[in-house]
Amino acid sequence: MKGDKVTLRDLLRIKEFGAIVGVTIFLVLFSLLSNKFLTTENVFNTLTMAAELGIISIGVAMLIISGEFDLSVGSVFAVAPMIFATMINAKYDPYLSLIVSLMVCAGIGLVNGTVTLKTGIPSFITTLGMMMFWRGILLAITGGFPIILSRRVDMLQYLGGKVHGGLRYSAIWFVVLAFVFWIVLEKTRFGNWVFATGGNLGAARALGIATTRVKLVNFIFSSVLAGFAGLTTFARFKLVDPTFGQELELEAIASAVMGGTLLTGGYGSVVGACVGAFMISMVRNGLVLAGAPAYWYRAFIGVILIVAAVINARIRKRVAG
Amino acid sequence: MNQPLVEMKNIKKSFGRVMALKGVDFSVGHAEVVGLLGDNGAGKSTLIKVLVGYHQPDDGEIYFEGKRVKFGSPREAREHGIETVYQDLALVNLMPLWRNFFLGREIVRRLGPVRYLDRKTMRRIAREALAEIGISVRSVDDTVAFLSGGERQAVAIARAIHFGAKLLILDEPTAALSVGETRRVLEHILEAKKRGISVVFISHNIYHVYEVADRLVILEHGEKIGDYKREEVTPQHVMDLIAAAAGVK
Numbered sequence: 001m002k003g004d005k006v007t008l009r010d011l012l013r014i015k016e017f018g019a020i021v022g023v024t025i026f027l028v029l030f031s032l033l034s035n036k037f038l039t040t041e042n043v044f045n046t047l048t049m050a051a052e053l054g055i056i057s058i059g060v061a062m063l064i065i066s067g068e069f070d071l072s073v074g075s076v077f078a079v080a081p082m083i084f085a086t087m088i089n090a091k092y093d094p095y096l097s098l099i100v101s102l103m104v105c106a107g108i109g110l111v112n113g114t115v116t117l118k119t120g121i122p123s124f125i126t127t128l129g130m131m132m133f134w135r136g137i138l139l140a141i142t143g144g145f146p147i148i149l150s151r152r153v154d155m156l157q158y159l160g161g162k163v164h165g166g167l168r169y170s171a172i173w174f175v176v177l178a179f180v181f182w183i184v185l186e187k188t189r190f191g192n193w194v195f196a197t198g199g200n201l202g203a204a205r206a207l208g209i210a211t212t213r214v215k216l217v218n219f220i221f222s223s224v225l226a227g228f229a230g231l232t233t234f235a236r237f238k239l240v241d242p243t244f245g246q247e248l249e250l251e252a253i254a255s256a257v258m259g260g261t262l263l264t265g266g267y268g269s270v271v272g273a274c275v276g277a278f279m280i281s282m283v284r285n286g287l288v289l290a291g292a293p294a295y296w297y298r299a300f301i302g303v304i305l306i307v308a309a310v311i312n313a314r315i316r317k318r319v320a321g
Numbered sequence: 322m323n324q325p326l327v328e329m330k331n332i333k334k335s336f337g338r339v340m341a342l343k344g345v346d347f348s349v350g351h352a353e354v355v356g357l358l359g360d361n362g363a364g365k366s367t368l369i370k371v372l373v374g375y376h377q378p379d380d381g382e383i384y385f386e387g388k389r390v391k392f393g394s395p396r397e398a399r400e401h402g403i404e405t406v407y408q409d410l411a412l413v414n415l416m417p418l419w420r421n422f423f424l425g426r427e428i429v430r431r432l433g434p435v436r437y438l439d440r441k442t443m444r445r446i447a448r449e450a451l452a453e454i455g456i457s458v459r460s461v462d463d464t465v466a467f468l469s470g471g472e473r474q475a476v477a478i479a480r481a482i483h484f485g486a487k488l489l490i491l492d493e494p495t496a497a498l499s500v501g502e503t504r505r506v507l508e509h510i511l512e513a514k515k516r517g518i519s520v521v522f523i524s525h526n527i528y529h530v531y532e533v534a535d536r537l538v539i540l541e542h543g544e545k546i547g548d549y550k551r552e553e554v555t556p557q558h559v560m561d562l563i564a565a566a567a568g569v570k
Contacts, residue, residue: 013462187437189427196424199413206410207425208396266415320415321466 012319015260016272018312022258022304023279030286037289044167050281051174054274055229056248057255058181059222061273064256065185066218067198067265068123072112073226073252075134077245080105080227081234082138085147094155102227108134109223113216123219131249138242146241160235170232177225178274185270194218198265254301255280258308260316267320279304324387325350326488326519327372332381334371341367343543344381349488354510354520356530358559359540360567365523368540369490373398373405386487402487404480408496411477412465419461422447422480450483451476454512471502478509482516489513490521495529507533527556527563541566 011017031038056073063070080101087097112130116123149156160170185191196204197211204211226248234240257263258279259272283304284297325348334342342364349355359365370376372383374392383390385401392398395405412421423443429436447461456475458468465473474494481489491510495503510520510533524530530537537554539547539562546566547559 183435183437189429189436189438192420192424192427192438195416195420196413199415200410202407202410203413204424206395206405206407208394208399209425262415266413320464 009319012315015267015269016275017260018308018315019259019272019275019279022308023275023282026279026282026286030282030290033286033290037286041165042285042289044165044171046281046285047171047174047278048166048168049285050274050278051168051170052229052233053248053251053255053280054174054277055170055177055232056226057252057259057273057277058177058270059218059225060249060252061256061259061261061268061270062181062185062194063123063215063218063222064253064261064263065198065265065268066194066215067201068113068116068215068219069127069253070109070112070219070222070226071124071127071249072108072130072134073222074245074248074250075131075138076105076108076223076226077230077233077248078138078240078242079108079134080230081240081244082142082147082242084231084234085149085240088153089147089150094153098155098231101231102224105223105227106220109220110216112223113219116219117212117215135242135246142242144242146239149238156235156238160232168232168236170236173228173232174274178271181221181270190214190217195266199267251280252277254305257312258305260312262316267316276308324384326353326386328384329368329372330382330384332368332371332383333379334367334376335379341543342371342378345540345543345545347372347538347545349519349521350535352514352517352519353535354514354522354533356527356534356537357521357523357540358525358527358530358537358563360525360563363540364543365540366492367543369405369492369521369523373403373490402485403490404484404486404488405490405492406474406477406481406494407492408494412473414466415464417462417464418451418458418468418476419444419447421465421476422450422461422483426484446483451479454479454482454509469502470498471505474498474506475509478506478513482513482518486518488519488521490523492523493525494522495524495526503529527559531556531559539563539566 036042056077060070060073083101083104084097087100088094108130112123112127116126158169160168162168163172185194193204193209193214196209197214201211230245255276256268256273258276259269259274261268261273280301283300287297287300288294327349329345329347331344331346332342333344345364345368347368357365367376371378373395374397375395390401413424428439428443430439444461451458454475456472456479468476478489494506498506507529510522513520522530522534531551535551537547537549537551537559538545539559541563547562
């Protein structure tokens with residue numbers, strides 16, 4: 001039985017613990033380096049910047065926990081707004097355009113999942129192929145030129161428009177989606193099956209869990225969330241070019257890992273991935289405010305990723321074996 | 322009512338040109354512990370997989386509680402009360418004990434349209450069910466990775482008992498266990514029997530089986546070469562039988 005005293009072990013059992021400590025450290029560090037860092041305005045800014053990556057990393061984390069990868073999210077991130085913008089420019093209804101672009105994303109997720117699960121090839125390969133395929137299609141169709149929104153669409157305000165100062169709707173979506181998927185992963189049957197499917201596929205199957213369906217649903221979540229993130233970003237720029245979202249797939253994996261998700265599946269957290277995305281956004285923003293050249297940011301993230309992975313692995317060994 | 326709990330008649334199963342089961346009869350009585358013995362490749366696991374619906378037999382009939390059954394999947398067998406505990410496929414190491422205990426049978430509560438896990442109840446029931454068959458764990462929040470091999474078997478057995486299994490199939494439950502742990506697992510088997518549950522105990526180790534089994538069934542090359550009440554044979558006799566069938570003089 002557990003006593004009332006909170007032990008270190010109880011703290012470490014919080015899967016996001018490492019990431020939260022990391023964010024706290026950077027928060028203190030950057031506040032010391034720049035007095036503009038810890039202002040409401042800047043926190044809103046950081047959250048908004050984190051939102052686009054964060055929404056993707058929610059789906060990516062869910063999928064990794066169930067034991068699969070999705071490298072196509074960066075391309076899907078561009079496909080959704082590309083379809084949306086093209087349809088709007090062709091005078092289609094904005095809501096219809098939104099639904100169609102998200103349905104296409106769901107379709108891409110379904111294909112990713114079906115090909116992977118039916119043929120047994122690693123999802124790493126399937127989604128790498130899909131990433132190249134869609135990026136190629138985007139380049140071929142646009143000829144490399146951006147598509148610019150040709151008319152005003154009020155709906156976009158609610159996807160990525162300003163709420164107050166630097167705070168945009170994308171940040172609100174980010175928080176809402178993080179909450180929803182936190183519930184799904186931690187508090188529902190489906191979430192329990194996600195952990196089991198990634199943790200021990202054979203055992204999950206032997207216990208009668210429909211592991212194929214669990215994975216398939218996560219492939220679809222991953223694609224739809226990536227497409228939605230692309231739309232919120234598009235709502236901010238009103239423009240989409242065919243290189244939109246390149247390398248975001250790797251940043252999304254980095255966010256998930258920083259947030260305590262195990263790359264081999266079976267362990268991880270949606271909230272952690274969001275904290276990871278927030279950390280990346282914070283470091284980018286903090287370095288700029290501290291006056292460091294913007295180029296340093298990537299190098300910095302690389303180091304943080306490795307350190308975070310090592311620390312998370314240690315913690316996990318201790319509390320989860 | 323003297324019919325056995327499970328009766329398999331003339332079961333045949335081939336994989337390509339290999340005949341894994343060449344017409345095997347196998348039965349398990351009520352509250353009976355049956356040891357299923359045989360060398361590697363003798364057909365032990367194939368027989369069990371046919372029984373639980375993992376494989377469909379090419380020929381033969383299966384009766385459960387007197388009724389003819391054809392299980393399409395292990396899940397169906399499980400719904401009828403046939404619970405299989407595979408060595409490495411019983412539990413998910415990275416998940417807490419309580420989540421493992423209820424995996425696939427989670428207790429949920431409703432909040433409007435949302436059904437969410439009733440963690441409190443699941444934790445309590447898992448703790449009680451484990452204590453009831455004499456397993457004490459530090460915390461049901463601990464992951465399975467921290468349990469020893471014997472404790473893992475015990476958890477899987479406790480789970481099967483709790484969910485009302487009528488037949489418990491244990492695949493090599495004592496492999497790679499220490500002497501003390503083996504003893505405890507054997508006690509859990511007897512505990513299950515005391516509750517009226519029948520057990521099929523698959524093993525290489527005749528001594529482990531002999532301690533708890535009421536009956537011993539020996540397979541070799543897809544055929545049943547022996548079916549003895551415990552009193553009729555000695556472990557040495559069984560060993561000689563297996564060795565002879567395998568061609569060792």
